[in-house]
Amino acid sequence: MTEAAIVPEATVPGRCAALLVETEPQPETRRVDQIALDLGGIPGTRHHGFTRKAGPREPWYARGMEMRSGRQLTVVAVEELALIAAAMQLPRIAPEWIGANVVLEGVPRLSWLPSGTRLVFADATIVVEAQNAPCRISGRSIARHVDPGGAIAGLSLEFPRQAAGLRGLVASVERAGIIRAGETIAVKLPRQSIWTL
Amino acid sequence: MTEAAIVPEATVPGRCAALLVETEPQPETRRVDQIALDLGGIPGTRHHGFTRKAGPREPWYARGMEMRSGRQLTVVAVEELALIAAAMQLPRIAPEWIGANVVLEGVPRLSWLPSGTRLVFADATIVVEAQNAPCRISGRSIARHVDPGGAIAGLSLEFPRQAAGLRGLVASVERAGIIRAGETIAVKLPRQSIWTL
Numbered sequence: 001m002t003e004a005a006i007v008p009e010a011t012v013p014g015r016c017a018a019l020l021v022e023t024e025p026q027p028e029t030r031r032v033d034q035i036a037l038d039l040g041g042i043p044g045t046r047h048h049g050f051t052r053k054a055g056p057r058e059p060w061y062a063r064g065m066e067m068r069s070g071r072q073l074t075v076v077a078v079e080e081l082a083l084i085a086a087a088m089q090l091p092r093i094a095p096e097w098i099g100a101n102v103v104l105e106g107v108p109r110l111s112w113l114p115s116g117t118r119l120v121f122a123d124a125t126i127v128v129e130a131q132n133a134p135c136r137i138s139g140r141s142i143a144r145h146v147d148p149g150g151a152i153a154g155l156s157l158e159f160p161r162q163a164a165g166l167r168g169l170v171a172s173v174e175r176a177g178i179i180r181a182g183e184t185i186a187v188k189l190p191r192q193s194i195w196t197l
Numbered sequence: 198m199t200e201a202a203i204v205p206e207a208t209v210p211g212r213c214a215a216l217l218v219e220t221e222p223q224p225e226t227r228r229v230d231q232i233a234l235d236l237g238g239i240p241g242t243r244h245h246g247f248t249r250k251a252g253p254r255e256p257w258y259a260r261g262m263e264m265r266s267g268r269q270l271t272v273v274a275v276e277e278l279a280l281i282a283a284a285m286q287l288p289r290i291a292p293e294w295i296g297a298n299v300v301l302e303g304v305p306r307l308s309w310l311p312s313g314t315r316l317v318f319a320d321a322t323i324v325v326e327a328q329n330a331p332c333r334i335s336g337r338s339i340a341r342h343v344d345p346g347g348a349i350a351g352l353s354l355e356f357p358r359q360a361a362g363l364r365g366l367v368a369s370v371e372r373a374g375i376i377r378a379g380e381t382i383a384v385k386l387p388r389q390s391i392w393t394l
Contacts, residue, residue, distance in 0.1 A: 007391055007393060010393075010394075012394060039247070039248050039263065039264070039265055050236070050247040051236050061372060065372070066236065066373070067236070067371055067372055068236055068324065068369055068370060068371040068372075070324075070371075108394065109392065112390060112392050113392055114311075114312070114390075114391075114392055115311070115312040115313040115387070116312040116326070116327055117392075127265065127267075129313070130313055130387070172265055173265060174264055174265040174267075175258060175262070175264055175265075176263070189392060190312070190327070192391050192392065193309060193311075193391075194204055194311075194389050194390075194391065195306065195309050195310055195311055195314075195386060195389065196204060196207075197207075197209060197305065
């Protein structure tokens with residue numbers, strides 16, 4: 001790695017277009033005006049807490065092993081949901097259908113923000129953990145909404161295929177507080193570099 | 198960002214040269230043969246837990262505000278400590294003096310491993326949070342050891358100056374378990390890319 005490969009810290013603006021909390025059936029969420037985050041995420045919800053059970057996303061761990069979470073919140077972008085919908089030949093994909101908690105607007109390539117990026121709201125801060133991987137559960141939820149009769153063969157599998165790199169981020173709360181739909185946020189990127197042998 | 202800027206996942210080997218836990222005076226640590234990590238870090242120590250109080254490292258937060266930790270463990274490299282010592286014209290810097298918990302060997306540019314890199318031990322996994330920033334407290338600790346009479350003017354300030362980019366990492370526990378000095382580890386790098394507007 002050379003010094004030239006280092007991209008300095010940067011801050012870009014974004015907007016919180018919507019906020020959502022979990023509802024039934026899994027993995028759906030419903031819109032709310034604001035969320036009072038604590039350091040474990042959204043109190044009283046399935047993904048709240050600092051730890052979680054290992055699942056199919058971590059085949060190298062025993063299923064059900066308690067592990068560090070990193071998945072308190074799911075963040076998506078309006079623009080990326082539109083790209084996924086276009087790729088799946090659907091008029092739209094609602095953030096409600098795929099378990100999104102925070103919908104941002106105006107942040108290009110949201111899914112590619114580096115780990116450690118801070119999403120700074122007026123009264124709370126969220127830190128990016130990783131890019132989210134699209135799963136078949138969300139694909140089935142989309143199919144239930146757009147094709148309840150099951151006419152389109154393989155629709156639920158199209159989501160994991162078409163949404164890779166566009167499905168947003170998983171994130172943790174760094175500073176607890178209330179976040180509000182409609183807020184302008186600051187996206188604070190850490191210094192970036194590439195590590196190779 | 199273009200596709201060409203993406204560096205795929207990679208795994209490189211490393212060795213755990215030493216393990217240390219906190220002792221007095223701050224910020225010193227002492228060598229142990231093994232550490233039983235839980236998901237909060239090293240049980241019973243100052244940095245254990247999922248949250249901590251904001252301090253001078255986060256001037257944008259109110260001092261003392263409870264925040265996400267990200268600093269459970271301090272990881273350093275034998276090779277980088279030697280580079281810092283050379284830059285400070287000292288024969289060596291002991292990991293004991295600067296609060297290190299995990300000393301690795303054989304991982305080039307350890308301090309530059311990306312956030313989200315996994316340090317996979319046989320029975321536990323540690324995840325890299327961020328590069329550690331060298332502070333004056335460690336500088337003063339080094340000065341106490343190598344220059345107890347205070348003959349070298351400004352020695353404690355030389356550490357923050359010379360150790361930037363070489364002071365290792367802060368990390369969290371992803372999988373709890375026992376880690377042992379002498380273990381060979383796998384360093385699992387996530388897919389890497391650079392985000393720019």
